[in-house]
Amino acid sequence: MKKVGKIMLLGKRNFLVDSGKQINTEFGLIDLTKVKKYGQVVRTTTGEKFIAAEPTIKDLLSKCKRIPQIVTAKDAAQILAVTGLQAGWNCLDLGGGSGFLTIFLANYAQPGSVVTYEKDKKNAENIGNNVKFCDLKNVTVKNKPAEKFTEKDLDIITTDYVNAEKNVKKFFAALKPGGWLVMYSPQIEQHQKSRKEINKMNFDYVKTIETVQREWKVDPRGFTHPIHTQLVHTGFMTFARKKM
Numbered sequence: 001m002k003k004v005g006k007i008m009l010l011g012k013r014n015f016l017v018d019s020g021k022q023i024n025t026e027f028g029l030i031d032l033t034k035v036k037k038y039g040q041v042v043r044t045t046t047g048e049k050f051i052a053a054e055p056t057i058k059d060l061l062s063k064c065k066r067i068p069q070i071v072t073a074k075d076a077a078q079i080l081a082v083t084g085l086q087a088g089w090n091c092l093d094l095g096g097g098s099g100f101l102t103i104f105l106a107n108y109a110q111p112g113s114v115v116t117y118e119k120d121k122k123n124a125e126n127i128g129n130n131v132k133f134c135d136l137k138n139v140t141v142k143n144k145p146a147e148k149f150t151e152k153d154l155d156i157i158t159t160d161y162v163n164a165e166k167n168v169k170k171f172f173a174a175l176k177p178g179g180w181l182v183m184y185s186p187q188i189e190q191h192q193k194s195r196k197e198i199n200k201m202n203f204d205y206v207k208t209i210e211t212v213q214r215e216w217k218v219d220p221r222g223f224t225h226p227i228h229t230q231l232v233h234t235g236f237m238t239f240a241r242k243k244m
């Protein structure tokens, strides 16, 4: 049986909590020392029911501290969908920021690993804290400029920093044949520059995409429509796969 660590309490409201504690909520006191396995039902002192679920990486990331703007789930998910990233991959994430993409990749690459470079000390420390909070052991955070990376034989390199296009030749050399380069930027101008550099190297499957996700309000009375205000633009991604 899986040892109970952090718990995602699902009920009238959701709480991410540590096992072995008691917490006060607007529904009464919840005694988590009684949770012996995930999936168990727990009741508050007023009788309100909660399920003690195992947190997913999405639950954990929702509580991580953000400093710079993150790569959102809809874009991170495209990286898995397009590249087929899988268990055992060696990944390099340049411009670690808040560590959201690093953590997302590390979760799916286990027992492979992710090395991330972040030049800002405060951001690098925050990435380390977020990785610890998500209980991942396969991440190395380097508080250094991305341009100085030394990793080789990589399955994937992801970039999210200004001027990343200037390093495309080095990215090509560090990838395994068949490895993927994924360059993220909110500005299309950076992708135009990246595509120019990518075209000089022996890459295949070169594509620049934007993923648009619209949530809909589904009303039982029949007034169903897209939610009026929501996040429209996050960023573009350029994908390229190394040939030989």
Ligand SMILES: C[S@@+](CC[C@H](N)C(=O)[O-])C[C@H]1O[C@@H](n2cnc3c(N)ncnc32)[C@H](O)[C@@H]1O
Binding pocket: 068, 069, 070, 071, 072, 094, 095, 096, 097, 098, 099, 100, 101, 102, 117, 118, 119, 120, 123, 144, 145, 146, 147, 160, 161, 162
């Ligand atoms: C937009 S954030 C990245 C967000 C990250 N992808 C995430 O999901 O949390 C860009 C980060 O790149 C860092 N950065 C900018 N230039 C860099 C460089 N040359 N080397 C390393 N980090 C750099 C910035 O300090 C910033 O933290």
